[in-house]
Amino acid sequence: MSTRVALGFDVGGTTIKAGVVAWDGIDASVVATCQHVTETLRSPDGLIAWIAQQCERWQSEYPAVEAVGIGFPACIEWDSGIVAHPPNIPWWPNQPFPLRTELSKRLSLPVMLDNDANVAAHAECLLGYGRQWPWFLFVTLGTGVGGAIVADGRIFRGERGFAGELGHMIINADAPVRSPIYRTGVLEEYVGRAGIIARAQALLAEDSTSALSGVALDVDAIGYAAEAGDRLARRALEDVGRMFALGLASALALLGLERVVVGGGISQLPPLFYEHVCALLRQHALPAIAERVTVVRSMVGPDAGILGAALLALGVQKEKQQ
Template sequence: MTAGAGADAGVVVGVDIGGTKVLAGVVDAGGRVTSTARRTTPGRRVVASQVEDALVEAILESAGGRHLAGVGVAAAGFVDSAGERVMFAPHLPWQGEPLRDLLEDRLGCPVLLDNDANCAARAEAHHGAARGAASALMITMGTGIGGAVLLDGHVLRGANGMAGEFGHMQVVPGGRSCECGRSGCWEQYSSGNALVRDARALMADQPSVLTDMSDGHPDRVTGPMVTTAAEAGDLVARAAFASVGDWLGVGTANLVAALDPEVVVIGGVSAAGDRLLDPARTSLQRTLVGVGHRAVPRLVAAELGPEAGMVGAALLVGGDGTRTAAP
């Protein structure tokens, strides 16, 4: 179940394909990335084979001519429970694409496939903040909320391969409308998008450096702007972080009530850190059932950063290059 292999057996490559970039790297048995290669993701208006071309190029460049023992792929999309197909992906031209078999034919080595949130969680379980935990939750903040349930270091994939869709748990009946077509989803209150939305709404009523930063156009406010403004002490930006952090704790409390994990790892918050995690810890303590009769799980930031998906993809490949049972 460890990635990497000796010189004879060839190298294990992990590759992470998101909406904007393809990142491939050779990952050794200790989870260290020894060489990488990047491509720009061709986008969703191209034919699927162009995306596969970009994947194959990045993989081969990162391997630098060495024999491929196996390749793990982390895809920003829904992967079927067998790990063979990308069923759909919001930023990629795949709909039921049999990506695993296509890449095996082109690369001549075993290819394993999982979604990016599961891969990042697997990497944190083996080499990061969830190391050694019998049970953990990974909650990844981005445009929305992704996540995974980790049990003894294994990712729970679910009957459809769709476990971990935490962002679409309803937290407010009849609440903010969501891109998924429903309303009141958690990620409408706690995510990068929610942060920007909250800041825009607050700056309409209160003075804020965000008004200058956006040239008076609230619709030009971005996540990094809110982070910069909060660091500068701006009250609107800080209030937006406090709200997103508070909701992070509320949703986490629901998951902890259901699953009682040892640790909760929050990904995607490197720039914000404790500005989100402190209010989240407070609201977790306030909202969780049985506080006083139980240990409240640690709420910690992920440790591996943007390489987590790539490292976790490589972990799909057994040390001998053969397919492992999904780790």
């Protein structure tokens, strides 16, 4: 078949990544990319205007572009394209917003919109572990924690499109109440970028001998220090890994899944993190699941959101297993 081309936008709480994607019927590649800091857009209108600007530029450079796909970090009604309450974009309005409709008014191309974890999982289905595993839980680690359920090679979206929100599983019933209340004690508070940094900061308050003392903390710095043998950095990742493993154990028990694929902006944590998570999962998961549980980093990598959004827009789906 001839190569097909679409645009993919991966909207995150920190950064928006976008690209031009070429699909040859077997593999996909990103042939052009750009990024933008999410907080600078300040409103849905600002986001829509930026996406429209990028689409116009790329359409002039790549006339074969057929469609636009967008992954967005929120609950999204699949049928209507209405976005509800993205927790990691503070400037977004508190009422439901018809993002797909508004984008369609501005763009001259067909538009597909889905949750950001769903589009990344879609890429994994078509280009990564999904080529060998028809069933798995896909998890995104970034500003927040997202999830997608892959069932027989397809994304399971639930009744309206909200399934898979792993980051909003409550794992600490005794956590202090916070606002909004639905964020109290949820996995995302402990395992997202802010949660990892907060845990390292809490440990540093008790021990200033760590290599992280006096360093501008980010997840990369914590990971590098842990790999280098820093005890405090390792402790921070172990504590975060424990919360992650407990959340996964509950999710796998509910879904009856055994394999977990981890992607997202901070998924490149060192192997010791994933080894610790796997060891704890084998202790806490149901025995029937624990004996076969697997946790791996995404095979597709950091462009999964761009690729998955574009392939969704092109209507590319994995064939169901016979």
